[in-house]
Amino acid sequence: MTDSDSPAERIEQAPEEKHTEPISNGRYVYCLVHITDQSEQIAVTGIGDSEITIIEHRDIGAIVHHCEELYDTDDLTQLKQWLLAHQRVVDEANQSYGTPLPIRFDTIFEGGDSSVKRWIESHYDRLQEELSRLKNRSEYRVHLFSVPSKFEKQIKTEDAELQRLQQQQQDSAAGKRFLLEKKYDNRLRELKQDRQSELKEELLENISPLVEEIVEQESQSSLQDDTVPENKERITRVAVLADESQETALGDQLDEFVERDGIEIRFTGPWAPYTFSPELG
Amino acid sequence: MGDPKPTRAQGDLAETLELLLDKGVVVNADIAVSVGDTELLGIELRAAIASFETAAEYGLEFPTGTDMERVQSKADHSSENSVQPSPEDPKEAPHQSVNQSAKEEQTSSQDGE
Numbered sequence: 598m599t600d601s602d603s604p605a606e607r608i609e610q611a612p613e614e615k616h617t618e619p620i621s622n623g624r625y626v627y628c629l630v631h632i633t634d635q636s637e638q639i640a641v642t643g644i645g646d647s648e649i650t651i652i653e654h655r656d657i658g659a660i661v662h663h664c665e666e667l668y669d670t671d672d673l674t675q676l677k678q679w680l681l682a683h684q685r686v687v688d689e690a691n692q693s694y695g696t697p698l699p700i701r702f703d704t705i706f707e708g709g710d711s712s713v714k715r716w717i718e719s720h721y722d723r724l725q726e727e728l729s730r731l732k733n734r735s736e737y738r739v740h741l742f743s744v745p746s747k748f749e750k751q752i753k754t755e756d757a758e759l760q761r762l763q764q765q766q767q768d769s770a771a772g773k774r775f776l777l778e779k780k781y782d783n784r785l786r787e788l789k790q791d792r793q794s795e796l797k798e799e800l801l802e803n804i805s806p807l808v809e810e811i812v813e814q815e816s817q818s819s820l821q822d823d824t825v826p827e828n829k830e831r832i833t834r835v836a837v838l839a840d841e842s843q844e845t846a847l848g849d850q851l852d853e854f855v856e857r858d859g860i861e862i863r864f865t866g867p868w869a870p871y872t873f874s875p876e877l878g
Numbered sequence: 879m880g881d882p883k884p885t886r887a888q889g890d891l892a893e894t895l896e897l898l899l900d901k902g903v904v905v906n907a908d909i910a911v912s913v914g915d916t917e918l919l920g921i922e923l924r925a926a927i928a929s930f931e932t933a934a935e936y937g938l939e940f941p942t943g944t945d946m947e948r949v950q951s952k953a954d955h956s957s958e959n960s961v962q963p964s965p966e967d968p969k970e971a972p973h974q975s976v977n978q979s980a981k982e983e984q985t986s987s988q989d990g991e
Contacts, residue, residue: 620911629903667911677891680898701902705911712909737884738893848883865893866884871901878906 622709624652624661625668627686628869629717630694631728632658637693644668644682652710654717657724660690660697661706661713668703687869696731698724699869720877727875734809735867737837737847741800741860742829743793748859752788759784796860797833803854807847808837812872829861836872 625644630636632653639660643649647662668679683702690697706713717724753759762781766774805811814834839847848864855862 623911626905680891680894683898684894699897699902701904702898704903704905706905706907707909707911716905716907716909736897844884864884868893868897869902871897874901874903876904876906 619665620667620705620707622707622712623664623666624659624706624709624713625664626700626704626706626713627660627662627683628690628697628699629724629728630658630660630690630697631732632656632694639686639689639693641685641689642682643686644679649686652713652717654714655721657717657721657728658694659713659717660686664705667705691735691869696728696734697869698727698731698874699871700874723875723877731838731870731873733841734838734870735841735844736870736872737808737839737844737864737866738814738834738868739800739804739837739851740834740863740865741796741832742863743796743832744829744859744861746828746859748792749785749789751858752785752792756784756788759788793832800833800854801835803850804835804837804847807843807850808839810838810873812836814872832860838870838873841867 625647627643627649630651632651633656636658639649639651641649643662647664649660649662651658651660670676670679680702687697687699706716759781762777762784766777766781769777801811812835814836837847844867851862851864
């Protein structure tokens, strides 16, 4: 949007066809909301400091800004700014209108307000249904990590077989000791995997009564392990859709769950229900 | 016991990235243009993400058919030309405040309250 000079030059070097033609009468859509009498105006600006407006159709509103091109950049700092600006608008929409139906970043409708209205009309029932399903609910994300050093220490002290193998190692000659070490390592690995599966199951059992839906996320996200802290291993990560009134209970439950050695939990939110949003035609 | 509230810290940028780029309502209508639509659109955007770390380290899932060489060259280009937080040690920068247990999380600036 702003610094179009240098990136644009770089684009031209690329031979592939690219969506460079301007979008006619574009509306960048952040999210959809349910409009009530109490709805307040959104006070923040959007991506690139653009003015945020709402396109209303019946009782559904699309939070948009006017734009003429897709947002595309190879500049990470720029991308971060866009994402944070996008997220800020969605958060603000949540404040003003209640749980929004978040639209994927960089979705732009062509053809102005009327085009957006027509689209809302053609999906009206479904949108209504989704907005009421998500009402007063948010997405939270729970990451479960183990701290291998502590985790293993605990397994080692608890398992009699491991202790026996260790004792045997000490009493053996070099050749046999090597085999026993292998056996020891295998046993430790198995126990560790078992323990991780147990913890994961237990976590899911603990939180399910408090949430509406749970979606286990692939342990490798599209951004893989960016969020695994050093010296930790990820056991699992889940996205949950929960009533906002359950947030504290959920936090307490996780707090209790993490009261054991060798595991850590990361709990983020509240997010607009991105993971629980549908695909629409 | 602390106050086990969820966080929305700066360190959650990666989560923001994932949610905004990978989740959310996908609109498949003809009138809608989206970076998610095709591998050609948004290749620069993906390059920017890749320049967080290299695409390989990050395990980015590019749509099938993506010209990976082009993405990589964009990413390299980008990291040469923009200020990257300590590129030689990419683990450092984007990870503030991630390694907390729930009970350590004393959220002061939580959004949405």
